[in-house]
Amino acid sequence: MSGLHRSSSSSKNIGNCLPSKELLDDLCSRFVLNVPEEDQQSFERILFLVEYAYWYYEDNAVENDPKLKSLSLKEFTSLLFNSCDVLRPYVTHIDDIFKDFTSYKCRVPVTGAIILDETYERCLLVKGWKGSSWSFPRGKKSKDEEDHACAIREVLEETGFDVSKLLKKEEYIEFVFRQQRVRLYIVAGVKEDTVFAPLTKKEISEIAWHRLDHLQPANNEVITHGVSGLKLYMVAPFLSSLKSWILKHPSPVARRHNKPLKALCVWNARTSLGGNGTATVENHNRKPELRTTTMESNNRKPELRTTTMESHNTKPEPRKTTMESHSTKPELGTATVESHNTKPEVDHSQDIEPADSFINFKFDKSVILQAME
Structure with a gap:
């Protein structure tokens, strides 16, 4: 991401500015922190929340601010993990987490x-x-x-x-x-x-x-x-x-x-x-x-x-x-x-085990509460 600049009111780099920390913190608070507790129990659920934030960034922020750079989901995920206090401890594992998440999505019906x-x-x-x-x-x-x-x-x-x-x-x-x-x-x-x-x-x-x-x-x-x-x-x-x-x-x-x-x-x-x-x-x-x-x-x-x-x-x-x-x-x-009354048996069981990055994951609730104060 070298050569890119953080978005600011004085920036003239059209379509080449990374989102500001304020924007990333707002997206993290809105889409990751302010959600039901059950959605914060595993990395695959958190990554889906990050993906919602990514869509919002691309569909609204980038569209309304021509200075902002359109990012890939992986680029956006890396930026959000580095900016968010709750997610930052897991930055060193971001590649494995994202790889596991991509594999996991390919098994969704x-x-x-x-x-x-x-x-x-x-x-x-x-x-x-x-x-x-x-x-x-x-x-x-x-x-x-x-x-x-x-x-x-x-x-x-x-x-x-x-x-x-x-x-x-x-x-x-x-x-x-x-x-x-x-x-x-x-x-x-x-x-x-x-x-x-x-x-x-x-x-x-x-x-x-x-x-x-x-x-x-x-x-x-x-x-x-x-x-x-x-x-x-x-x-x-x-x-x-x-x-x-x-x-x-x-x-x-x-x-x-x-x-x-x-x-x-x-x-x-x-x-x-x-x-x-x-x-x-x-x-x-x-x-x-x-x-x-x-x-x-x-x-x-x-x-x-x-x-x-x-x-x-x-x-x-x-x-x-x-x-x-x-x-x-x-x-x-x-x-x-x-068709009609012919109903063959279909095995819908997935028997999917979480990838290594998802096992034994638990959100640090104290950090979340501190970030929301």
């Missing part, structure tokens, strides 16, 4: 939806804010959240579309990638002129309808390219089961042979008025109703949304910190397709 149009010829895909790959809208489960509720929430956050009235709990496809369970509910019959626009900042850059026959890859790996060259992430493994489902559930609307072959873009961050990836413009001459996201600004403490692993007493992630680790290729598990 994920749910989402495969949204099909009225003819079942196209599905809705979203493209991440910084990446180039497309995927089904999905995200990690929150604490005590049911699978279908997580899917409804994540789809709403990433697309602005409420699938709660269309989603059927028994209609889903499920895969296990190494230790991470991914369940996608099949939501069919959505009109192509439906309004889509993400409700979270800087998470989704584009939303489009893509033809299923253009997504069929040459292999069944997690990261692949469709026949048209489209880069796909966690799409290919679901296509075979999806096509089997479509064969058993014919579309009530006849296929239109005059439909364009290319993808149909329904939302793009670059053409939105806000330019920050939120639902700010009218699409198809209608404007979606915006809801309040979990991260609120205006100097108010945001309502934290904590997440959980399915087994034991651990707990993980939020919005979509989707861990698209493009440097690894997870092993594919067996797909589970549940």
